[in-house]
Amino acid sequence: MGKERFTINPFPALALSDAEKKQLLELGRTIIEANFERDDPFFKGGRKVDPRRWKLSKEREHMKVYTERPEYVGADAMTNPNSTSKLPAILSVGRVEGKLDDMMYGVVNPTLEEMRIKASYVHDFDGAAVLSTIVRPTEEEPFNSVVVKWMEMDIPLRRTGMVQNRDYVYLECTGFARTSDGGRAGYHFLHSIDFPQIPKLSDRVRGDLSICGFFRQVAPNVIDVCKTGLMDPAGDMIRMLAVPVMTEAFLSPLRYVHCGQMRKLTWKMEKSHAEARLHGAPNPGTTCVTCSKPSTGWTLGKSASTCKCCFRVLCSGCKIKKKISIVTADLALSEKKITFCSACLADASTSSAADIAATQIVENTRKNGVVRSVASHSSSSSDLMVSR
Structure with missing residues (x-):
């Protein structure tokens, strides 16, 4: 990873109004809550993966990554049949050794410095920038953050000139969801957003993503992991190149605890x-x-x-x-x-x-000498109270 890929921001400063921040907070809260309500019965049901819907794509240690079968047409299908890229939805499930707080310490990365350190351990992206910070971690809630970011992912054969790297502008949220029984589930949410101030770069192709992961302590040193989502690199030509890159990214929870440690x-x-x-x-x-x-x-x-x-x-x-x-x-x-x-x-x-x-x-x-400044409405983004 070249130093300049992390220290040079390719975009001007992104100034968000209070109304825009509130809108982004509501977007994150709504989608995370919807994902959690879908994940909870899957967790309580023992994470039984339907082979008619999901095809095993990659396996490492105690984690498995699946891609949604293109022929699956159930009402709960995640893959968009109208997408030009026709890339499948991705699901990763498994268990990781460690403590939930250690994992969340490895996940949270609201500053560029923390992004770079996390990337050195987790290897989840190849270039990045922080565009705007909406919610900073606090002493009381050190793993809660809401940040607008840009990242770049290297695509195989990019040096041949036949393909270009993919980049993403997205909202990232980290924190804890509260279950009805008082338990905790750590979450890590990424969702593409568009801003006119952040134009597409001429030497990269702008993709779309929507990913949500949940992490639960199920034993003193065991964490349950479930991560679902879509990563569309925008372009049918690199479909075969993109899927392995995307599935590898869904194995990143294996390295979160190590990063935190x-x-x-x-x-x-x-x-x-x-x-x-x-x-x-x-x-x-x-x-x-x-x-x-x-x-x-x-x-x-x-x-x-x-x-x-x-x-x-x-x-x-x-x-x-x-x-x-x-x-x-x-x-x-x-x-x-x-x-x-x-x-x-x-x-x-x-x-x-x-x-x-x-x-x-x-x-x-x-x-x-930084004064902690969090919008007055940000409290709704801290702990997601899920009633079931």
Whole structure:
């Protein structure tokens, strides 16, 4: 991913009136609620996929991706028979290991920096820009956001000049839906919208999408996932090229928890470094922090490693490397393998994603002097109260 594909916005600033923001909030609320009312009985019914309607397209770990059969003509068909592209609707269902809050921390990405970091872990798009922020995450609701975005997806054979990349302008909403029994379901919603201020680009083809995913904690370390939608890349010629790209995108929930975990680890590391800059780093010690092996017994010529969270010494057998993504001061995305000890990794893993996200919001607000401004009508977009 070239740096300029994320740092250069191809469009002018998008200024939305209060009326337009209210309209977009209502659009998101209405469609998310409709999708949730359709998803709830599917979840309670055990996620039984009708083979007459859905054809298995891809499978990985505990996730399956289906495409709607073109001959299916049921009243609940999602594919538009009048579409010129005739691309099928897509359904992904399965289970993912982890905590729901960790997953939502990996999903929410209201700023360009967070979009870039998420993309480095999830690989769900290839270029992006934030066009307008309607609802920002708050300390009380750190996973709630409503943002207008632009993204680009690379299409195979684009370098031949025979096809052009597809781009999308869309409304993205993240947050929680409330069930009638008081439970939570995380949601991630993307829906194409048009603005005269955001014209089509000459070297890309503007597509349409409407995708809604729901995530529920069904066991202490198990998350149920269901994601449905349509991604129309606008053009019949690339149909065979587009479907594999689209189905791969529907496997992205497999990487959301990892993204959330790495964001927590990054925050822990940055917090430790900030404290070290103020008060100095602690004594690294002379024995491995994990196995207590003395440094005198280590292989001659090999320098000692230190955990980048606690700064304690690690032997070669105990050090654990994790690839961490950070946006540097010059706006470059840095992806480096960094050494940690098992104790710091466990501490980050079990830390509350909601607490860390809330703390980050408070710190960023204080550091940047940003006044949290959310339209007075935005409260209706926070928790969707679904009565059944």
